[in-house]
Amino acid sequence: MLTTWLEIDLGAIQHNYHLLQAISQRPVMAVIKANAYGHGISGVVPALTRVGATWCGVARIEEALEVRRFSREIQVLVLGYTHPFWVEKALAQDICLTVFDSQTAEAYAKRAQAIGCELRVHAKVDTGMGRLGVLPDAAVDFIRWLMTLPGLKVEGLYTHFARADESNPAPTLEQIRRFDGILETLTIMNLRPRWVHASNSAAIFNFPQARYDLVRAGIALYGLHPSPETPLPPSFRPAMALKARLVSIKTLPPGSGVGYGHRYVTQDHERIGVVAAGYADGIRRILGNEVLIHGKKAPVLGTPCMDQIMVQLDDVIEAMPGDEVVIFGGQGGNFISVEEVARRWGTINYEVVTNMMARLPRIYVESKDEEVG
Ligand SMILES: Cc1ncc(COP(=O)(O)O)c(C=O)c1O
Structure with missing residues (x-):
């Protein structure tokens, strides 16, 4: 696992x-x-x-x-x-x-x-x-x-x-x-x-x-777009997804700092999840990242740590430790594209995928054309 x-x-x-x-x-x-x-x-x-x-x-x-x-x-x-x-x-x-x-x-x-x-x-x-x-x-x-x-x-x-x-x-x-x-x-x-x-x-x-x-x-x-001016036809399919497990959930009281530098402070009682992926996996250390959990977008709180990020789970009540989290890729009919991540990180899709670190295992799957319609 x-x-x-x-x-x-x-x-x-x-x-x-x-x-x-x-x-x-x-x-x-x-x-x-x-x-x-x-x-x-x-x-x-x-x-x-x-x-x-x-x-x-x-x-x-x-x-x-x-x-x-x-x-x-x-x-x-x-x-x-x-x-x-x-x-x-x-x-x-x-x-x-x-x-x-x-x-x-x-x-x-x-x-x-x-x-x-x-x-x-x-x-x-x-x-x-x-x-x-x-x-x-x-x-x-x-x-x-x-x-x-x-x-x-x-x-x-x-x-x-x-x-x-x-x-x-x-x-x-x-x-x-x-x-x-x-x-x-x-x-x-x-x-x-x-x-x-x-x-x-x-x-x-x-x-x-x-x-x-x-x-x-x-x-x-x-399956990535050469540039915003040269998008691929929709028949192309992106091949890479970055995934990690939700490893912990707890509720923090109002006024709690989250992560290094307390760049996020809870407003209320907030359900905070810890996801096992960080900047040493290739996630950019900026504010404003987002992930998918149970197919729903959840904001990343504060800046990423080396091996972990903290996410806001108030709108994903069904989330449980062990769940799969998608940093980019598809889940439950929703999708975070490499291009969306690149825009957030102030770079291009080429840099996002080539900066995925060597420590990440590459798990190969082979979707068939008919499966994706
Ligand atoms: C010489 C050369 N040819 C082809 C390519 C492929 O370019 P692209 O990824 O834009 O298709 C590259 C990549 O930068 C390159 O350096």
Whole structure:
């Protein structure tokens, strides 16, 4: 019997994966960096391979190696930087690396050549993110040069959008224009790599012309909205819920302080519950949190403690110690969305789910499409 846990609906992730395939009409690279956006690589990778996923993207080589513990077949691209030290390991585990500067590319090529292998790489172009990637002016020469390096197999070319989730399309259209210019030249030179990709979740919906050979979906895969301006269609289903047990109930007299700093003081005789989840689980230490108990919203009193929060139970008379409490997710026909929590915490849904702590067990369930209608 768990006290505090994340419930991850793998059926929802599989369902969302199918929707993204149907919408984009492309292979979908499942972006599973940061422990699958907090959902857990150990559950998400097998669930995706069961529905035939062929690609996944991670931020770091350590994450790619973690993926390999659960699937030998899925193609893995490291989207971030990898030190040349890892080349032999990447080769042994058939992991693709990203290249975006000549020095590192040369170091990769040397190490791969030394053991008589070809390292699979995707070149990254910075068309307007201001992050990783060669600048557009240098891109064609860089790719042509990369292709001459023995030891490297340039399989892919990609870029990343900075503002595809916004209502103003202009910045993304400019990024697409720059990327298309590079592609056109490479195509004429017969140097276009096999896998060209650019779209994140938001771009899949907003910029169909930028789907190229595959799309890279993170947030939508988990059933979360790319942004308020780019909400998902209602057919998508969120996969993560944060749950904990109600562990104690008592009635405090008027004027009682609750929690550190007594940031809440009872007005009357009040029924106060203690829930076993706190900021060391990932709950933000702010005033104004809410939870669901017996499907009813109950306010969190004062600021969260490290492992516990206190809740007001005057309107939930049926509450008993041992009951399940939902910090986000659904209960009894009511729902607290990750987006609602993000608004309360002054952040975005991406940060809420990726900040769920490692100590939370991930409990995998698999809802079927027909169960949720
Ligand atoms: C390079 C790259 N591609 C794709 C994604 C997926 O983005 P999203 O979660 O918005 O779909 C990310 C995540 O930030 C990324 O860094």
